[in-house]
Amino acid sequence: MTALTNVLTGDSGDYTARHLSVLEGLEAVRKRPGMYIGSTDSRGLTHCLWEIVDNSVDEALGGHCDRVEVLLRADGSVEVRDNGRGIPIDVEPRSGLSGVELVMTKLHAGGKFGGGSYTASGGLHGVGASVVNALSARLDVEVDRDGATHEMSFRRGIPGRFAGIGPDAQFTAGSGLAKGKRVAKRVTGTRVRFWPDRQIFLAEAAIARGALLDRARQTAFLVPGLTLSIRDERPSDDGPYEEEFRFDGGIGEFCEHLAPDQPVCDVLRMQGAGSFTETVPVLDDQGHLTPAEVERELIVDIALRWGAGYDTVTRSFVNVIATPKGGTHVAGFERALVRTLNDLLRTTKILKASDEPITKEDALEGLTAVVTVRLPEPQFEGQTKEILGTAAASKIVSQVVGRELRAFLTSTKRVPKQQARTVLEKVAGAAKARLAARQHRENQRRKTALENSALPAKLVDCRNEGTDRSELFIVEGDSALGTAKLARDSEFQALLPIRGKILNVQKASLADMLKNAECAAIIQVLGAGSGRSFEIDAARYQRVILMADADVDGAHIRCLLLTLFYRYMRPMLEAGRVFAAVPPLHRIEITNPKKRQDKFIYTYSDAELHRRLTELTAAGLRWKDPVQRYKGLGEMDADQLAETTMDPRYRTLRRIRVEDAEGAAEVFNLLMGNEVAPRREFIVGGAAELDLSRIDA
Structure with missing residues (x-):
């Protein structure tokens, strides 16, 4: 063994103290x-x-x-x-x-x-x-x-x-x-x-x-x-x-700044303190380290508010230092939150004795919170101070939160009482939606068509059961479905038609989304669940391609579909597995094509059409007038649809990604959310930039 070690280390001598290094100071x-x-x-x-x-x-x-x-x-x-x-x-x-x-x-x-x-x-x-x-x-x-x-x-x-x-x-x-x-x-x-x-x-x-x-x-x-x-x-x-x-304004103002949605209650400030003893090594007069019991005081200051949305924003700090990975103070906060809310939901009969208790995810839905504690010499995990490890912080924070939150939820004053009721009903609603989603997954999810024949009847599935090449086209309208059936490669391309514009899930609740036939069909066909339980590895198709008309209504339908994927199937977007098909707007038929030149040229915008016509004029080529303009996918025959939109050899796809989730969330909330005033300001502010000649009226 010694010989082998010497060979591996390249050292032919013994391992002695001279091999040890001591790094001094800096x-x-x-x-x-x-x-x-x-x-x-x-x-x-x-x-x-x-x-x-x-x-x-x-x-x-x-x-x-x-x-x-x-x-x-x-x-x-x-x-x-x-x-x-x-x-x-x-x-x-x-x-x-x-x-x-x-x-x-x-x-x-x-x-x-x-x-x-x-x-x-x-x-x-x-x-x-x-x-x-x-x-x-x-x-x-x-x-x-x-x-x-x-x-x-x-x-x-x-x-x-x-x-x-x-x-x-x-x-x-x-x-x-x-x-x-x-x-x-x-x-x-x-x-x-x-x-x-x-x-x-x-x-x-x-x-x-x-x-x-x-x-x-x-x-x-x-x-x-x-x-x-x-x-x-x-x-x-x-x-x-x-x-x-x-x-x-301190952390109360910070909480308002962080909140992404409209409030359902005022910002609650929870303040308190507690003491604990800690054994620490202390230098005595002779310079020796001896253990001693030290009394510590921990000050708790928390600001929180529930909003009408579904996202959770939590920031935690110890002595002004951010702890992005939480720690004992955050664990105590969350534990007291769930325990107190469960107690009050039972007391007010909003949750019945037979109902399941709420979970941490239910309590945190729509919550914005800033959790801060101050104490001397806190114990962190590492110099980067990302996680608080002081054990006593959990108990003290839990006591303060439990006391202050109970006082708010049991207030007899008119406004706080109304807000408390709204908060309790929101948390209970989140629990019911979670249970409904779980029930939906248990009833609807399947992995292959052979395991379950309950797929939507309008799904035109592909023959390939693997997911390496498989593609699901979500097609706008039944009229385009007939042409797409003839244009597709049935080996790996599946079709799912939707009728018009689906539900705007940014405004709707989870329960409403699950009741919507079009949304439920998309989730069911993809077969990977939805929301927090979405499992991208279980998705039946490698790609999802949104195929809508190249007009304003088609753009709106794509936006609604992307909202559904963003809210409930976001991993597909993050993995780059959602695409938008790019159907052409025009077809130019050349009447005197040159040798080996295509007779038909497709363009995808008015600017491209004008450019190509100019090029054809310069080349001495003529075309059939007027140029054909497609107003919908159903106007194409199967060969045209395959050649321009569905055949992987010729088509153009636009990959949809989520590079900045926070920025994307703001845009989705602006364009698709409940608040009308910001959307109106956006439209009015951008009206001056609109090219009126492009309006198809």
């Missing part, structure tokens, strides 16, 4: 940056920026700062300014280093461990500033404190002096904080400017303005009274960009 960060910032691409670079910004926000949380500025410089550097207390400049006795040099060069050094400086903060591990310093080709710090500006610079974590501007200036190593110009005694603050080290970060790594603005807006919501200024000085066509955020 060397470990430069060797394994992914452990500290997640990656060395744009995401990791943005994480570095927010490590510095979060230190300034922590000052705001303590009431010592009300303005933070972020500047993206033209030379690739990033600067963060605040008017907080400033990093301590005095000497720390054990290390002999100034406070600035200590926090910038030593891992796990900061003012957030002992509890004397910050009761709650985003930075916890004391590695944020030092990690950014280690990964910067140059970092400059300026601290206004005690009537003067104190300055210090670093090169890849090593303190010293630069002879000029930028990371390529001559550098001389040397420790110590330099005292600069005098400032007024009352002026305090910190300025940190860093140039990312391109030896570490990828060449294309950059901070995206959109993501930066979203995070700044979010932070301003979470810290009422804090002004966050973003200035982007990087070269661009529109010049420097600047925007400020300040929201005094």
Whole structure:
């Protein structure tokens, strides 16, 4: 075994202590940056920026700062300014280093461990500033404190002096904080400017303005009274960009901002606190770590509201730090939500004793919630702080939510009482729709025609039972179906006709959608279920092709069908398996074709028709006048339909994708939702851009 190991490792000697490596100080960060910032691409670079910004926000949380500025410089550097207390400049006795040099060069050094400086903060591990310093080709710090500006610079974590501007200036190593110009005694603050080290970060790594603005807006919501200024000085066509955020309404205003639909109740604020004990290692007088019981206080602040829609928007935070993957605080919130709603639904008799209890999905349907907790030294899973692990948070949040939500749902005041009833009925309706959908799946789903003969009678199926090549054409109207039957390849092309315009599922409930014959037939034929239970691997057809007339009504039908797929069969869109057929608008019949030239030319728009006619005139070719214009699929014969729209060798298909689900949801809601006023504004606003000559009246 030893010989085999030596062969595999390429080592002919023994494994001894000389083979071991010890990474000292910031060397470990430069060797394994992914452990500290997640990656060395744009995401990791943005994480570095927010490590510095979060230190300034922590000052705001303590009431010592009300303005933070972020500047993206033209030379690739990033600067963060605040008017907080400033990093301590005095000497720390054990290390002999100034406070600035200590926090910038030593891992796990900061003012957030002992509890004397910050009761709650985003930075916890004391590695944020030092990690950014280690990964910067140059970092400059300026601290206004005690009537003067104190300055210090670093090169890849090593303190010293630069002879000029930028990371390529001559550098001389040397420790110590330099005292600069005098400032007024009352002026305090910190300025940190860093140039990312391109030896570490990828060449294309950059901070995206959109993501930066979203995070700044979010932070301003979470810290009422804090002004966050973003200035982007990087070269661009529109010049420097600047925007400020300040929201005094806090997370209540944030909840309204996030909500995608109309409310069915006012924003509810649930606030409370609880205490718990935690065993933590503490340094004693001899410098030894000994376990000690520490009393902690956890403050809960939650804003939520139910809306008329079906989507759920939940944001969770710990000390202003987003926890996109949740954690114990979110688990406690959801558990209390379900338990309290179930209790009140039974008490009010909206749910009978024989009815199934609601689930988390029912309670969250249409809910927008912002869940925040604040506590000293929370336990996170990793430096990126995406999941809260403090166990006590679950119980405390659950108690606060249960108490506050019960108070709202049992209120005797007229308006809150009406809203509470509406919320309970909405949640109960979501549960009934879920059960109806489950029943529908159990009754209707099938995998092949051999397993179940209950497919719609109007389906014209294909012979191939596999899904590698199979295609389902959803055809507008029975008239086009007859021609399509003759034009298709029956080996792999199936046809499902629909009568006119299907139900607008953006406005209808799930139960109404399932009752609609056309919608139910499409879901049944595809055979993969609907909604959250949709299983794309169970779909009977590889492609779904929407084949409608090339007119306004055909476009409307495609829009309605896409709404159905977007709401209830979205994985098909995300996988790129939904297409729109592109039938031609015109057919040009050439009366004197040249040798080996097609006698018929198809065009797909008026502009293309005019262009082709011009080309034919220039070539000396004549055509039969008037040019044939197709007003519907039924006007084509089978050969024409196959050649232009159905035969894979000649046809044109337009793939429908969902690249930006959030943006797509907004468009679908605008064009197909319940609210008429925004749609009217959209139509009126776009009326001036309409070419009146194209209206077929």
